[in-house]
Amino acid sequence: MPWSRIKPDTNEPDFLSDAMPGGPDGRRITYAEAVNEALSQALDLDPRVFVMGQGVDDPSGMFGATRGLHLRHGRERVFDTPLAETALSGVAVGAALGGMRPVYFHNRPDFLLLAMDQLVNHAAKWHYMFGGAACVPLVFWACIGRGWGSAAQHSQALQGLFNHVPGLKLVMPATCFDAKGLMLAAIADDNPVLIIDHRMNFRQRGIVPETPYTVPLGRGVVRRRGRDVTVVAVSHLLAEAFAAAQELAAEEGVEAEIIDPRTLRPLDEELILASVARTGRLVVADTGWKTGGVAAEIAAMVAEKGFDSLRAPVVRVCNPDLPTPSGYTLERAYYVGKDEIKAGILKAARG
Structure with a gap:
């Protein structure tokens, strides 16, 4: 399996020290670049991975997280989606059940409310309902906004709601190192993972190894x-x-x-x-x-x-x-x- 080639790594450098001289390779990149690199490496590693979502192929590329991926990997594997979260979530769940590994990007967690039936009633429960015979290797990603007047319908931090759901893993990174390692771990997981990110994290730069690695889910x-x-x-x-x-x-x-x-x-x-x-x-x-x-x-x-x-x-x-x-x-x-x-x-x- 391609994912067996990626080794877990929890040896993160001092995440707040600007004077940090080294680290695994001493390379300092932005938070967006760390997410982008994880996605690009996953697309290279496994032909079953694809990235979908509103604006993933825009010039801004989902705050930079998906910028340029469609140029490097083709529009068949990185593609824009319409504003139809219920239907497109069903597409993602069906693709995962069929053996693909979709990564579905949402601009805001608020829009995930339109995908609740597919995510909560279906994706999170299939592995249990079918005695482990079915897997749903699916990643949903959404980003909380603040600081520019995003208001009541575009900035809700809904992790408490999704944390209530058995069968759904919930990830909230805080550093550039973890943004890459947790994304790769989520894509490698055989059942659904929701990543809720934060716009404020995208102001960071941090030391991130260039080689692929995972940060184990469930380890603080x-x-x-x-x-x-x-x-x-x-x-x-x-x-x-x-x-x-x-x-x-x-x-x-x-x-x-x-x-x-x-x-x-x-x-x-x-x-x-x-x-x-x-x-x-x-x-x-x-x-x-x-x-x-x-x-x-x-x-x-x-x-x-x-x-x-x-x-x-x-x-x-x-x-x-x-x-x-x-x-x-x-x-x-x-x-x-x-x-x-x-x-x-x-x-x-x-x-």
Whole structure:
């Protein structure tokens, strides 16, 4: 099988250090280039892989993630799709059931709501319903937007909704290294994987090996060691949490341990529980809504399995339970970031 040639790699360089001199090959590329390279290598590696989605062959190429792929690999394997998410999701599911490995790009997670029947009722359940005899090797990708007035219908962070679905793996990368490695791991997986990315991640540059590699699904990583508070930070809030921890260490002497879960389903529960056992306190920072979301699930998991370790109530740092406003000042007030995470860490540390 072609995918057996790709080896897992979890030895990521320091993801926030601009002074990092090396790494696997010392090459620094943008987040978009990392996703693009993963797709190109998957297309080279396996003739069953194809990329579809609205605007994947545009000059901008889905924020740069798919730019130029149709020129390198042909329009038969990288092609634009109409605004018909329900029908095209059915095409993708059927192709996966037939032995292909489609990667379906959506501009926004909001549009995935039109694909819920195909993704939740069909793709996520076939492997179980047919006793393992059927596989659906399918990747759905969507990107959360913020910072330019994308408003209530184009910026929803719906990971909490999809995290509820058995049979569906859920990935939210935070670094350039993981953007490539998790994409390749998702394409190699024999059942459906949803990748929810974030526009803020596309501002990054990071050290990424040129050779193909995978980052195992379900394995998180400690990004910063600390003794006082555990912070589980999802997607681009990882960088915000890291900055908050650095400032608090200098200002208050509070040392926060920062965990990047990388995948939300499966979740690396052992990593989180081990950290909470050391610190006794937990803050969860998520880009979605608070009620019934990812932060609630992680908090409940720790309360259920690590209650004896907790020395203070769990703190959740999430967006308010409101539709996203479009005005610039309202949007700035709506989204959580470094300052809210700092306040959450201090609340947990002093609780």
